[in-house]
Amino acid sequence: MENGTLEYSSEIRKNPVYFSYVKYCVDSIVISHNFSHIDEGDISEFAYACIDVSRSISDIVNIWVFPIGIGISMGCLTLTFLLYCLLPQLRDLTGRFILAICAFLTASYAIRLVDAFGLHDPNVDRLATE
Numbered sequence: 001m002e003n004g005t006l007e008y009s010s011e012i013r014k015n016p017v018y019f020s021y022v023k024y025c026v027d028s029i030v031i032s033h034n035f036s037h038i039d040e041g042d043i044s045e046f047a048y049a050c051i052d053v054s055r056s057i058s059d060i061v062n063i064w065v066f067p068i069g070i071g072i073s074m075g076c077l078t079l080t081f082l083l084y085c086l087l088p089q090l091r092d093l094t095g096r097f098i099l100a101i102c103a104f105l106t107a108s109y110a111i112r113l114v115d116a117f118g119l120h121d122p123n124v125d126r127l128a129t130e
Contacts, residue, residue, distance in 0.1 A: 080098070085099065
């Protein structure tokens with residue numbers, strides 16, 4: 001199109017899909033097959049969708065490893081809390097300290113997950129400190 005938008009339509013798709021000029025790339029290709037209307041060996045231009053697949057290690061850790069690790073840790077802390085609540089022989093002074101630590105760590109991890117993935121208030125920068 002005149003404004004640089006690429007229109008894609010096919011027999012399968014009834015409605016065309018439009019890509020803005022920042023969403024596709026144009027390159028030259030040497031045709032090496034007889035499956036198109038272009039003769040073999042000719043150079044033709046084609047468009048393809050540009051997808052940025054380069055993710056940094058910190059993005060992978062923040063998106064996948066951090067929440068999965070926190071979720072597993074919260075589950076184990078909850079199981080420990082329930083075990084110390086259900087067994088009366090574990091509810092001595094040390095057991096009560098462990099109960100409190102498990103409860104506060106689970107609450108802290110829940111706040112960190114809400115802080116990382118929850119709805120953000122523009123008036124509050126961070127819910128939990130680092």
